[in-house]
Amino acid sequence: MYGDYKEHWSKVDAKMNSAVHENYPEWKKAKERRMNGLMPASVTYVNEFGDRFTRDEDGRVSTFRYRHCDTTYSMTYDDDNMAVSVSSSTGWTWTKMDDNKGWLVRNYFDAWHVSIDECGDVVVDEQGLHCTTGSASNLGLPERP
Numbered sequence: 747m748y749g750d751y752k753e754h755w756s757k758v759d760a761k762m763n764s765a766v767h768e769n770y771p772e773w774k775k776a777k778e779r780r781m782n783g784l785m786p787a788s789v790t791y792v793n794e795f796g797d798r799f800t801r802d803e804d805g806r807v808s809t810f811r812y813r814h815c816d817t818t819y820s821m822t823y824d825d826d827n828m829a830v831s832v833s834s835s836t837g838w839t840w841t842k843m844d845d846n847k848g849w850l851v852r853n854y855f856d857a858w859h860v861s862i863d864e865c866g867d868v869v870v871d872e873q874g875l876h877c878t879t880g881s882a883s884n885l886g887l888p889e890r891p
Contacts, residue, residue, distance in 0.1 A: 839853075
């Protein structure tokens, strides 16, 4: 009786286990891409504060997650390697206006403008998101506690 159960269980496992059989080829392909170095953005770095960030192909920080909050920030850059938009996993977006007059801050329910005099440009490095003028809190961006 146990032999019948074991034989039946192994057939079900071999034929029906989608976690093993359907996803295995994708896992194997992803592992090969990592081993060949084709996915540099998938490497996560940790700074001395415990914050996590990834870099894009050009070496710029593409995502950043502070250790003290569960929010991930994703950045896009222009041709001059200046951040032009930041979006968070909580639904907030910061977009630099085309006329260089400031930043448009939006969430699900509201939108407002912050002038360039109050915040300047947003600079993203291994330490986090910073403003060149004033404070990141003027834009509602997090600051290190």
